[in-house]
Amino acid sequence: MKAIQINKYGGPEVLELVDIEKPKAEKGQVVIEAYASNINPVDVILRAGHMAKMMPLNFPATLGSDVSGVVSEVGESVEDFKVGDKVYGSGIVLAGASGAFAEFVMTQQDLIAKMPENIGFNEAAAVVLVGVSAVQALVEHMNLQAGHPSSPEAPAGRRKILIHGGAGGIGSIAVQVAKKLGAEVTATAAADELEFVKDLGADGVIDYRAEAFDLLLRDYDAVFDTVGGETYAKSFKVLKRGGVIVSMVAPIDEKLAEEAGVKAITQFTKVNTGHLTMLGKFIEEGTVKVHIDKIFPLDKIKEAFEAKEKGGVKGKIVIEIKK
Numbered sequence: 001m002k003a004i005q006i007n008k009y010g011g012p013e014v015l016e017l018v019d020i021e022k023p024k025a026e027k028g029q030v031v032i033e034a035y036a037s038n039i040n041p042v043d044v045i046l047r048a049g050h051m052a053k054m055m056p057l058n059f060p061a062t063l064g065s066d067v068s069g070v071v072s073e074v075g076e077s078v079e080d081f082k083v084g085d086k087v088y089g090s091g092i093v094l095a096g097a098s099g100a101f102a103e104f105v106m107t108q109q110d111l112i113a114k115m116p117e118n119i120g121f122n123e124a125a126a127v128v129l130v131g132v133s134a135v136q137a138l139v140e141h142m143n144l145q146a147g148h149p150s151s152p153e154a155p156a157g158r159r160k161i162l163i164h165g166g167a168g169g170i171g172s173i174a175v176q177v178a179k180k181l182g183a184e185v186t187a188t189a190a191a192d193e194l195e196f197v198k199d200l201g202a203d204g205v206i207d208y209r210a211e212a213f214d215l216l217l218r219d220y221d222a223v224f225d226t227v228g229g230e231t232y233a234k235s236f237k238v239l240k241r242g243g244v245i246v247s248m249v250a251p252i253d254e255k256l257a258e259e260a261g262v263k264a265i266t267q268f269t270k271v272n273t274g275h276l277t278m279l280g281k282f283i284e285e286g287t288v289k290v291h292i293d294k295i296f297p298l299d300k301i302k303e304a305f306e307a308k309e310k311g312g313v314k315g316k317i318v319i320e321i322k323k
Ligand SMILES: NC(=O)c1ccc[n+]([C@@H]2O[C@H](COP(=O)([O-])OP(=O)(O)OC[C@H]3O[C@@H](n4cnc5c(N)ncnc54)[C@H](OP(=O)(O)O)[C@@H]3O)[C@@H](O)[C@H]2O)c1
Pocket: 040, 041, 042, 129, 130, 133, 164, 165, 166, 167, 168, 169, 170, 171, 188, 189, 190, 208, 226, 227, 231, 248, 249, 267, 268, 269, 270, 311, 312, 313, 315
């Protein structure tokens, strides 16, 4: 089968299209005939070796995290999936899978779920890590549901949330989910992405290069940070006491959190059957639509990475493995 592997860390030039053995399913595992994957920041980070000290790769390593496709083999004690099921989930080597940029992907049964019925393989692959990240943050960590106007526990008024990186993979899903949960949403993005973010449902948008969000906003209930660095540090200023900040990137700054009287959380996203099923409900009810910016075939993987690393992507870059 064809797969994308690396033999050393580096830029897009280290990515190689190779022919390797198809993986097999052992106990608790499935093999998926892959239809699509996509490029997440973690794929760039792994390829470049930025996680090499913490989590070294065994070379040759098949890259790729998210996968959608059809189950082609199930191992012993796999009860919830059968051959022919359309599934989506994680195929990342760090989680004990065989790598998602390949025609067949072995993964653990608890890293996948049945695909929502109203989307195709490209959308399903594109939404995995970003969708789970957004839903885990907003539903589990921020409990935005409590602020929904139709909820019996709703406090007076809508809850205000600031989402950084509203045009990115995670941010673009978070805007849609936060709106559905009844929040008033402000999002930061680059100038030429502001219209896109408004169309996703944001009530307010801020050009992160031209405007200082921390001077413009006050009394927010929640901040969802997909950017980190200075953006994270400045975000404490816009929160009201008792508010919450969840960052996908920055470690918790206890001092800033204490001074501002807010709860700070650094999220580690868990792609698992439970979270994918929760995400699937948002997709099936039509709340979450993943925006695909560009589609590349497996043999154009270098071009796909270059497009991702150039920036300015609205939503996701998909790798189409089988049509
Ligand atoms: N902790 C975890 O478990 C976990 C899981 C998944 C992802 N992550 C991390 O979460 C981050 C976001 O992931 P993603 O998939 O959403 O990435 P992404 O698709 O690359 O989106 C990031 C977005 O942030 C925008 N941006 C950059 N600087 C900004 C700033 N100063 N203010 C506002 N927006 C800014 C980018 O815009 P431009 O295009 O203009 O640069 C881009 O639209 C990544 O660092 C990723 O590694 C962590």
